[in-house]
Amino acid sequence: MERNIVAVLVKNHFGVLNRVTSMFRRKGFNIDTVTVGETENPEVSRITISFLGTDEKDQILKQLDKMPDVITIQELDREASVSRELLLIKVKNSAEVRQDIMSIVDVFRAKIIDYASDAVTIEVTGESSKLSAIIELLSEFGIIEMARTGLVALARGKETALNVDEMVAAQKQI
Numbered sequence: 001m002e003r004n005i006v007a008v009l010v011k012n013h014f015g016v017l018n019r020v021t022s023m024f025r026r027k028g029f030n031i032d033t034v035t036v037g038e039t040e041n042p043e044v045s046r047i048t049i050s051f052l053g054t055d056e057k058d059q060i061l062k063q064l065d066k067m068p069d070v071i072t073i074q075e076l077d078r079e080a081s082v083s084r085e086l087l088l089i090k091v092k093n094s095a096e097v098r099q100d101i102m103s104i105v106d107v108f109r110a111k112i113i114d115y116a117s118d119a120v121t122i123e124v125t126g127e128s129s130k131l132s133a134i135i136e137l138l139s140e141f142g143i144i145e146m147a148r149t150g151l152v153a154l155a156r157g158k159e160t161a162l163n164v165d166e167m168v169a170a171q172k173q174i
Helices: 016-026 057-066 098-107 128-141 164-173
Strands: 003-011 031-038 044-052 070-075 081-092 111-115 119-126 143-148 152-155
Touching (some): 098 111, 119 128
Antiparallel strands (some): 003 044, 081 152, 111 119
C-alpha cells in the first residue's frame, strides 16, 4: 500500500482537528501520523496527515474539501516534498555499552540531550525510515521510553499549500 501525505490548512478554531480526523475514521482510513500547528498566520493551522491506502483516497479528500473549516488541501508527493519526524528516545546506559551508544548517535547524526549514568536520552530527526533504523539498533541496549512525532512536510521549491490569492481569500474567510 502507498503512504499518502496530505497538508490541510484549516481555520484555527476549537474542534477542527477532531472533525478532520473523524472524517478519516468514518471512511475507514487509519491515520499513521498527524501533526498540527499554527502557520505563519496565527488564525490558520496546518494539519499534516500521513495514511496508508489508495482506495477511496480521492473521495476522502473531496469530503475534507467540503468541510467549512478547511481552507485548502495539498497532496504532497514524496519526491516533490521534504518530510521529517522527531524522535526522543531514552536508552539504558552503562559503562559497558556507552561507547556503542555514542557510535550509533554519531552515525545517525543524532544528539544526546540528557545524560545520566543509567540512562541517555537521544534526539533524532529525519525521515521515518531513519528513525525506525535507529530504534532497531538501540533496542538491543534496552529502550526505557520513547516519543515520536508525526511527519511534518513541505513541498519543495516555491510551491505552497496556498498561493497569494488564496491566502488573501482565506484571510477574508477567517
